[in-house]
Amino acid sequence: MTPECPVPLAAAVLSAALLLPGADGTRAADPISLALPVACEIGKTCFLQNYVDADTSAKWQDYRCGAQTYDGHDGTDIRVPSMDEQRAGVDVIAAAPGTVIATRDGVADVSIREGTRESIKGRECGNGVALRHDGGWVTQYCHMAKDSIRVSRGQKVENGTPLGRIGLSGNTEFPHLHFSVRHGETKVDPFAYDAKEGSCGSGQSLWNEAARAALSYRRGEVINAGFAGTSVTMAQIESGEARRQPPNASSPALVAYVRAIGLEAGDVLELSIVAPDGKPFAQQRQPPLDHSKAQFFAMVGKKRGQMPWPAGTYTAKYNVLRDGQSVLDKSFTFDLPPG
Ligand SMILES: [Zn+2]
Numbered sequence: 001m002t003p004e005c006p007v008p009l010a011a012a013v014l015s016a017a018l019l020l021p022g023a024d025g026t027r028a029a030d031p032i033s034l035a036l037p038v039a040c041e042i043g044k045t046c047f048l049q050n051y052v053d054a055d056t057s058a059k060w061q062d063y064r065c066g067a068q069t070y071d072g073h074d075g076t077d078i079r080v081p082s083m084d085e086q087r088a089g090v091d092v093i094a095a096a097p098g099t100v101i102a103t104r105d106g107v108a109d110v111s112i113r114e115g116t117r118e119s120i121k122g123r124e125c126g127n128g129v130a131l132r133h134d135g136g137w138v139t140q141y142c143h144m145a146k147d148s149i150r151v152s153r154g155q156k157v158e159n160g161t162p163l164g165r166i167g168l169s170g171n172t173e174f175p176h177l178h179f180s181v182r183h184g185e186t187k188v189d190p191f192a193y194d195a196k197e198g199s200c201g202s203g204q205s206l207w208n209e210a211a212r213a214a215l216s217y218r219r220g221e222v223i224n225a226g227f228a229g230t231s232v233t234m235a236q237i238e239s240g241e242a243r244r245q246p247p248n249a250s251s252p253a254l255v256a257y258v259r260a261i262g263l264e265a266g267d268v269l270e271l272s273i274v275a276p277d278g279k280p281f282a283q284q285r286q287p288p289l290d291h292s293k294a295q296f297f298a299m300v301g302k303k304r305g306q307m308p309w310p311a312g313t314y315t316a317k318y319n320v321l322r323d324g325q326s327v328l329d330k331s332f333t334f335d336l337p338p339g
């Protein structure tokens with residue numbers, strides 16, 4: 001399954017405003033400087049899921065010539081790990097000083113996997129905000145939470161002004177912000193402004209120093225990991241349900257699960273559990289991935305026999321091997337109380 005959120009701001013009410021030149025009608029002399037558009041910590045509480053597609057053909061490629069994008073994607077997707085974090089609330093904030101030129105609110109937070117494309121036709125961006133900045137620059141913020149928009153048209157904003165919260169509205173199947181940048185009518189990749197196609201890392205970053213550090217390119221990340229007392233699904237990880245089913249002494253199974261993003265073709269995944277007595281409990285090594293995976297789910301464990309699960313600390317180890325080297329690893333534990 002590929003997380004997607006194609007076509008950001010499509011509604012006429014927003015697109016008309018997006019074509020306006022800069023406030024003073026002049027062309028930009030200087031590139032815009034962008035701050036992080038979310039109030040969360042990249043790599044810890046939120047994650048970069050998709051970059052702009054830098055490839056103009058039917059294939060796709062991110063600005064570093066990796067596969068962390070999909071065909072035609074025109075923004076930067078910053079996600080939260082599950083709907084639990086979405087419901088707790090993560091602010092979307094202005095990436096630069098400017099003026100609000102369009103807003104939309106009132107679109108339900110429903111995954112496109114549950115609704116229909118027809119139901120969000122013309123509202124693919126969902127709840128959103130568009131800001132105009134000096135020099136003809138525009139930033140757009142999509143898929144925000146219903147009833148969370150906190151600014152109105154014509155309002156001036158500063159760097160970091162809260163605009164609303166990350167949501168699941170419009171054409172999306174996972175909770176995230178789709179952030180896009182335009183100069184005049186041209187869509188721009190904030191990681192690689194004015195890059196030559198296929199040049200793998202050329203072009204200019206529009207991010208300010210702090211954002212650039214936070215958004216350093218990562219080739220794979222673990223975004224969810226835990227133990228459960230029954231087998232779990234990717235949908236239960238997305239909804240947050242998976243973490244509400246911890247094992248106990250009499251649970252029907254004892255499993256460890258991991259969801260990672262940004263995996264590459266040829267990656268080999270290993271996941272194992274060590275029992276409280278230090279002996280192997282369960283292990284799995286998967287064949288090399290046949291192609292890159294926007295997200296990938298792994299689970300290992302056992303069904304219970306007649307005896308209760310022994311109390312104590314269970315340790316899970318997750319490891320991704322790429323070209324024989326470990327490129328991603330995570331250990332996590334669960335303390336099973338006596339039955
Ligand atoms: Zn997107």
